[in-house]
Amino acid sequence: MTPNTYKEIQLANRPEGTPTDSDFNFVEKDIPTIGTNELLLKTLYLSVDLYMRGRMKDQKSYVAPFELNKAITGGVLAEVIESNSDDFKQGDIVTGTLDWAQYNVADAKSVQKVDPSIAPITTRLGILGLTGLTAYFGLLDIGKPQQGETVVVSGAAGAVGSVVGQIAKLKGAHVVGIAGSQDKIDYLINELGFDAAVNYKDDNFKEAFKKAIPNGVDVYFDNVGGEVSDAVIFEINRNARVVLCGAISAYNNPEGDIGPRIQWKFITTSSMMKGFTLGDYAHDFKTGAQDLGKWLQEGKLKYEETIVEGFEKTPEAFLGLFEGSNLGKQLVKVADPEFAKL
Known part of the structure; x- marks a missing residue:
């Protein structure tokens, strides 16, 4: 059953040197009502990546910096809980650039459907992502x-x-x-x-x-x-x-x-x-x-994933990247699906 509130992780400070736990805030928010062509998404896995460190600086780059006291965004795998779009139904697995949050509301055009039969869904945040x-x-x-x-x-x-x-x-x-x-x-x-x-x-x-x-x-x-x-x-x-x-x-x-x-x-x-x-x-992603x-599928590529369990451990997983604690792709498992059969 969907709760009434969820937590998101916001950038509290712009780190000087190596980030610490104090640079992140967990903020509780109400789950909003979705509008036309919107989806309510439950986060299953989220990706932590080194490029995010650059976005914590207030400097000109190829992408805008994260805003203070706003949710950090990154690659997310999620399950559709509610849909107001003809293209998605409850239980679909999707991926996109979304908030570091237990739930997201997203425009249907901003996410892509994931076929769980092709490969484990986590590969869409790693080797197939x-x-x-x-x-x-x-x-x-x-x-x-x-x-x-x-x-x-x-x-x-x-x-x-x-x-x-x-x-x-x-x-x-x-x-x-x-x-x-x-x-x-x-x-x-x-x-x-x-x-x-x-x-x-x-x-x-x-x-x-x-x-x-x-x-x-x-x-x-x-x-x-x-x-x-x-x-x-x-x-x-x-x-x-x-x-x-x-x-x-x-x-x-x-x-x-x-x-x-x-x-x-x-x-x-x-x-x-x-x-x-x-x-x-x-232009050539396909x-x-x-x-x-x-x-x-031919067995010519192998991959490893380092998965930390628990939304509250997301900052820990991110900070571990700078210590080299991960082998292969670093992910955070946030939740199991409610409706999808994986």
Whole structure:
């Protein structure tokens, strides 16, 4: 039975440095009545993602910052509880960019129906969703890996990095992952089929990394920035491609990011560095989703999910991203469905 009230998570402060629990407020609100073409949605799972840290800053970017004392938004999987739309019925599973809240009211045009028979519904927030598409377009459009080339991926055990490495293997590349624990190194090599993986926290990281890339670096998919990326960029080959996807090392640095001057390396190797956001490829999402779905059904792609249970643990799950506590996609399970048979 639908309650009369629900809770949402609002941004209470703009964090300086690493966010803390005090930067989030849980606010109780009344469940509103839905209008024409609107849906009442019960949140089943929500996604926590590193890009959200950037939206907590009051600065110009590719997307507007979160507003203070307003709900944080992100990827959500939800069940339709009430519908005033001919396109959706009670029990349908949908996904969209919605509030971090136990319930949402949304325009029917703002969400997409999820078919639970294709794959577990959580894949629509991960490998068959925005993170999988980020890996797909960034690697294939900018990185353009070729047979026999060396592809290096930082943040390789994360939601995006793990997919990047697997797609690079499908394209015949020699794939080297960079991660932050021995368990993740073992996972990349033994489960995902990476050719080599290196722990950036080891004292001999640079030496171990050079041994893992005997033929240099042709493509670097950068999720982390910082000193790790400095080390990789100094090893790029002629005509290398560096794909800038994320810079987790700098997200919580209030002093700003300072590093070596690398322009000369790109000049002398005739190489390219290019950043992107997934919105650049919105016109071609269907193609990417079809390829990812096909590879997943054929068993050519694997995925992991780290799922924290309980809406109240959402901030904890988000903060864990900065400690590398997740393997693969980080999700929060909020509730079980009421009407859907999954």
